[in-house]
Amino acid sequence: TALYRLDADKLTLQQDDLKCGGTALAAVGNTIYVAGTDRTVYECKKTVKALAGPFAGAIAAVVPVSNKRLAVLHGKQIDLVSEATGEVLQTLELPEDGTCLATDKTQSWLAAGTVKGTVVAFDGQDKAEFEAGEPAKLHEGAVTALMFEPEELRFFSAGADNKLYTTFARGTLEPEDKGRANTHEDVLTAMVMVPGDRFVSGGRDAALKNWPRAGAIKPSTLK
Numbered sequence: 001t002a003l004y005r006l007d008a009d010k011l012t013l014q015q016d017d018l019k020c021g022g023t024a025l026a027a028v029g030n031t032i033y034v035a036g037t038d039r040t041v042y043e044c045k046k047t048v049k050a051l052a053g054p055f056a057g058a059i060a061a062v063v064p065v066s067n068k069r070l071a072v073l074h075g076k077q078i079d080l081v082s083e084a085t086g087e088v089l090q091t092l093e094l095p096e097d098g099t100c101l102a103t104d105k106t107q108s109w110l111a112a113g114t115v116k117g118t119v120v121a122f123d124g125q126d127k128a129e130f131e132a133g134e135p136a137k138l139h140e141g142a143v144t145a146l147m148f149e150p151e152e153l154r155f156f157s158a159g160a161d162n163k164l165y166t167t168f169a170r171g172t173l174e175p176e177d178k179g180r181a182n183t184h185e186d187v188l189t190a191m192v193m194v195p196g197d198r199f200v201s202g203g204r205d206a207a208l209k210n211w212p213r214a215g216a217i218k219p220s221t222l223k
Contacts, residue, residue, distance in 0.1 A: 001020060002016060003016040020038040024061050026064055027064075031043060033051065039059060041055075052079075052081045056075060059074045061099075063101045063103045065103055069082060071110055077093055078092040078098065078122075079091050092132060094120060095114065095116075096118065098112050098113065099113050099143050100113045102146035108125040109153065111146050116141075117141055118136065118137050119138045120135045138167065144188060144189050149166075152168075154166055155167055162186075178211075185203070185205040188201050198210055199211050207223045
């Protein structure tokens with residue numbers, strides 16, 4: 001029932017009290033947005049205040065997008081809310097309940113994964129509102145992690161089927177098998193870009209894998 005901030009240099013801990021638990025975090029500068037278990041998004045600056053909600057369903061993910069908005073994933077929809085007022089500015093529909101969200105470097109593209117393995121890309125580039133692309137069933141079972149590449153308009157996706165794909169976000173979604181025979185022994189749950197044009201994945205097999213972003217080179221594994 002609190003947001004904790006650890007200063008990695010001084011090893012000091014700050015605590016922002018919340019009146020509920022949290023299910024997701026998003027950072028915009030020094031501001032942290034917390035998705036509460038009470039289906040409300042809280043803004044944590046010098047003080048904590050309720051920004052938006054309560055939403056209709058439990059919040060699965062929150063990510064910042066262009067034009068000072070937050071994308072809030074709950075149930076079968078994504079609400080785009082104003083960072084300033086919490087007002088819902090746009091609602092995007094999904095074919096089934098969503099599990100994860102990712103945005104590109106420009107924060108003008110969104111990718112959403114669902115419980116049935118569907119991924120939908122939303123284009124907000126040079127537009128006032130996001131426009132949905134054609135949904136594509138990329139995975140068998142739930143999509144467990146999404147991450148855009150830093151330079152290209154491509155995203156990595158992982159699912160309960162233990163597949164790791166890379167897909168171009170514009171147009172028809174046609175996945176390429178990135179993981180091949182080198183994926184985790186259990187479900188991949190998280191990805192992050194690291195220096196050296198590489199990314200690290202973590203899974204329920206208690207392992208980390210260090211991948212080159214491009215090519216089909218086998219990753220190194222830390223168990």
